[in-house]
Amino acid sequence: SARAPSGGNLQPWRIYVINGSTMPRFLEFLHNRTPQTEPAYAIYPPSLKEPYRTSRFKLAEDMYALLKIPRDDKPARLAHLTRNFRFFDAPAAFFCFIDRIMGPPQWSDLGMFLQSFMLLAQEAGLDTCPQEAWANRADCVREFVDAPEELMLFCGMAIGHANPGAPVNQLVAEREPLDHWATFVG
Template sequence: MNVSDAIYSRSSIRDFLTSPVSNSLIKELLIKASRSPSGGNLQPWQIFVINKKSMDDFLEFQANWMQPESPAYDIYPPKLKEPYRTYRYDLGEQMYSLLGIPREDKDARLTQVLKNFNFFGAPVGIFCFIDKSMGPPQWSDLGMFLQTFMLLAREAGLDTCAQEAWSMKQDSVKSFL
């Protein structure tokens, strides 16, 4: 598969197969992705992979976590302006429509949202942490790293879903890792 094919065939998957993914493949993809551009080659992030037993342990830990969580950051600006607000709304409507979930079915929508917190059934989860003293250029570098990883994963026949939802559960994630 070439890069163009990887780009055009990549999408955010929200219902994964449970087929195992080897730690050696994940490591290989992460090593390749580390060749992504990074200003001054800082690469000011840490990557944590959960797979197999650690995935089971993590999901059990999350299910038993009862303390309130403090979000790491706002996923979207609190007052998302137009046209971005409409883009986001329309995409949500399309996604729920494809899933057969009507707007008025709040329980089904909540059930779908909560699937974020089991990685939509993916067998592997990857967490990225960036030093809080870093600014937008370094966040951009992390984005390039993640995009490279996702394209390499696609090339290897794997699907991905970048999830910012986990930023709402930083306390329990940090506690586990």
């Protein structure tokens, strides 16, 4: 994945790996910290317009339906959300940081790096789960991994073997048809 394209060869990703005996120490560390009040960045635009808003909410509704968690059961929804912060029980993970001076082009480089990693992991028989939710615990992560202040946490990535019997792993996000997002000019 380190061979992923990056404009000007900046390679803006900075990766901190958690595995082995470090994983339980990290989870204990996290458990004893108060969550921050603001995420490191806005994971979604504050005023998400259509059709993006409907797409996002449909995915959530589909996921909670598979989990048999009713819409009005906020404690159960929150309990599922907090599983992010245990990497869904994966034995290994990493955190992807980027220098705060970087802009949208370098953030797209992160996406190419992460996608490349996910495909290579799958080829090696491993499953992954990218987790932007970690932006909500960026301060704790930074402290544990001792990342410099000039780096911003973009996401975590759980690495392990998915449980094929878990209802959430049956979720298939709908995709827009080709004519919705591609225009052939000519």
